[in-house]
Amino acid sequence: MTAAPLRLGIAGLGTVGVGVLKMIQKNAALITQRTGRAVTVSAVCAQSRGKDRGVDLSGYAWEDDPVVLAKRDDVDVFVELIGGSTGPAKQATQAAIAAGKDVITANKAMLAEHGHSLALSAEAAGRVIRYEAAVAGGIPVVKALTEGLAGNEIQRVLGVMNGSCNYILTRMEDAGMTYEEVFAEADGLGYLEADPNLDVGGIDAAHKLAILAAIAFGTEVDFASVVIEGIGAITIEDIHAAADMGYRVKLLGVAQQTGRGLEQRMTPCLVPANSPLGQLQGGTNMVILEGGDVGQIVLRGAGAGEGPTASAVMSDVVDLARGLRLNTFGQAATGLVKSQPAMTATTAPFYLRLQLLDKPGALAKVAAVMGEAGVSIDRMRQYGHDAEQAPVLIVTHKTTRAAIDQILEDFTKTQVVEGQPVALRIEAV
Amino acid sequence: MTAAPLRLGIAGLGTVGVGVLKMIQKNAALITQRTGRAVTVSAVCAQSRGKDRGVDLSGYAWEDDPVVLAKRDDVDVFVELIGGSTGPAKQATQAAIAAGKDVITANKAMLAEHGHSLALSAEAAGRVIRYEAAVAGGIPVVKALTEGLAGNEIQRVLGVMNGSCNYILTRMEDAGMTYEEVFAEADGLGYLEADPNLDVGGIDAAHKLAILAAIAFGTEVDFASVVIEGIGAITIEDIHAAADMGYRVKLLGVAQQTGRGLEQRMTPCLVPANSPLGQLQGGTNMVILEGGDVGQIVLRGAGAGEGPTASAVMSDVVDLARGLRLNTFGQAATGLVKSQPAMTATTAPFYLRLQLLDKPGALAKVAAVMGEAGVSIDRMRQYGHDAEQAPVLIVTHKTTRAAIDQILEDFTKTQVVEGQPVALRIEAV
Known part of the structure; x- marks a missing residue:
């Protein structure tokens, strides 16, 4: 074991950041065994230094400013877990790239809105941006799409990518409760984002869909063209009527290339009750990838939470420790094409x-x-x-x-x- | 585009080999876009040169001997699609490694029985062996386990890894037919291996399980210790009785580390009818990976067939074209430990x-x-x-x-x- 350690700087010590630190601490030997080198944390940063987060921070330098953290000489990889599409997350990401660091992020909003310019910057600097945790939590779907299905022409990407919405919809059916009742319950249990419209309005899930669409179809990520509709208008009557006809209601993301352009939508849909999507209960996520040769690949797992999301971050960490380096959207960013949005191209009942x-x-x-x-x-x-x-x-x-x-x-x-x-x-x- | 092409030599032009050639031909532009270089085929080899395989071979040199193919100067990657745990497949694989080539193979039997020695040879020579197609066809499960969940301590790997057995069991239930009737039907439709005992005896699926266990637990692949039981003793009465109690019968592979050692078994089991495994119908495969942090990840897709298996081979091709290089079982082969077999360690009803x-x-x-x-x-x-x-x-x-x-x-x-x-x-x- 003579390889130099991979040194991380972690910005943001919320649920995910703390989860990553715990995994690095408890699985250190395993990670070294699998990567052939140690993975260490040089420094961390968050808003409040004094807060007890249930994890030992004493071995890490503290920075108040993520931009300063991103530029530290003892940081090889900047791990951005701050969140928010602009502000400190984006500033620090840009600073890290400019300082010659690789970046790992869980920030779906930043990638959906600024992913293309960030990818261009990173690739011009010879750096990579990895983001397995930005889509569907612990499910290794970014890797499956970017690498596992890379020999295929991708035909369609679809799935349930927001666990809170699926929890609400399945709870309404199981308990016979109204949308408002379940919403209040979920909010009380802390299942919803600080701004619940990110969840129930479909925006969070649409961020994820836009990222997957860019990888799948080789297009510049185009969140602005995603047709988004939340679940707020769904009633218990809709759910019962759907069930009577053999369907379930899901907040379903679908991206596909059509003869008229790229269709991206995140809207409530009916799916057959006996399909894998129809059978998906509670807060679980499911993403389906359809390729010209491989057919339909279904991936299912926890879409949020400390362990699953930290696991996805660690997948990127292990990749970089092993020297596995990939363009942001699976091909050179300069070769990505502008998509032609086609909102209503395909037909359906x-x-x-x-x-x-x-x-x-x-x-x-x-x-x-x-x-x-x-x-x-x-x-x-x-x-x-x-x-x-x-x-x-x-x-x-x-x-x-x-x-x-x-x-x-x-x-x-x-x-x-x-x-x-x-x-x-x-x-x- | 100035990078040199990645040059393949493909040995074995059965269903999978032909599928790989078709994908390389039809998706050439896409592959170049995603990898930054061309993927070309220098030479092919198979038993019968004259046979019409429905794919144009005129652009490729022909070799009669896979060992000669493996050593050609114009081959960077030897793609072994011959099959069989010993004989030409193994000889050519060893020759390729000795000649400094990387190897891609779909050969589960060879890896299950000789994977450790091949991995040692390859790593000593600085070469890689990749084999996504060896386990569960088109499902990118080797990648998900080796890379996607690499930050996790893996707790259990389980699944339905032989589509023919699952087809037989679900067809018995759906059509109320006996095992013998469905077996004859499946054989007539060409769903079974030339030696059907590889399928219905559980051996093919056990090969796959042994490979996944080595990755999951950092152990030398140990096929000899897998407890194997086929589906030949399952009657339609068992299937009905299981259904009455809320279960379905599946040929289920399970690998887990227990306090007493590594448990590996491929046996008919009952699983809850309403679980993802219980709901798996027909020839589809499903692999479930359970990690300490990520929880349960379920992967589902076609486990066999030209397109899905070729897709898996192409995943490895694209990895190598992108320069993504990995140890055979996800860590240095010299660091893999001998497993302590524990056949009856865990309890169950x-x-x-x-x-x-x-x-x-x-x-x-x-x-x-x-x-x-x-x-x-x-x-x-x-x-x-x-x-x-x-x-x-x-x-x-x-x-x-x-x-x-x-x-x-x-x-x-x-x-x-x-x-x-x-x-x-x-x-x-």
């Missing part, structure tokens, strides 16, 4: 829920709107009612999102549809 | 099926045998019968395989048990 006023001819008006838009009905259910309005559930034949949006707009003009109808794509998985 | 003669006191004798061996009964069912014997199904409380073996031996002495009883472990997954 849709599930529609609308409140119909109890007026003669109401259903005929709804049917007429759909006919005019060229959308045909596969199945329809009208539930019994004692109020002045009745829920109507419709499953359409295959159509485009554009046609569905047209229908939703026209429904309001009929004067027989109350409130905002819900439209959920039924995804073939 | 067991399912027992026996034919009881219709004699007074018969059940009491069976119960007495179990009591003497210290095995208590959790559940028992005796089925109605009009013959002279009745099937009895027993689920035990947790016990050891040794105690079960003792019971099975003692049952025969009671004179009330007809034929050979079946004992299947119920694995917690």
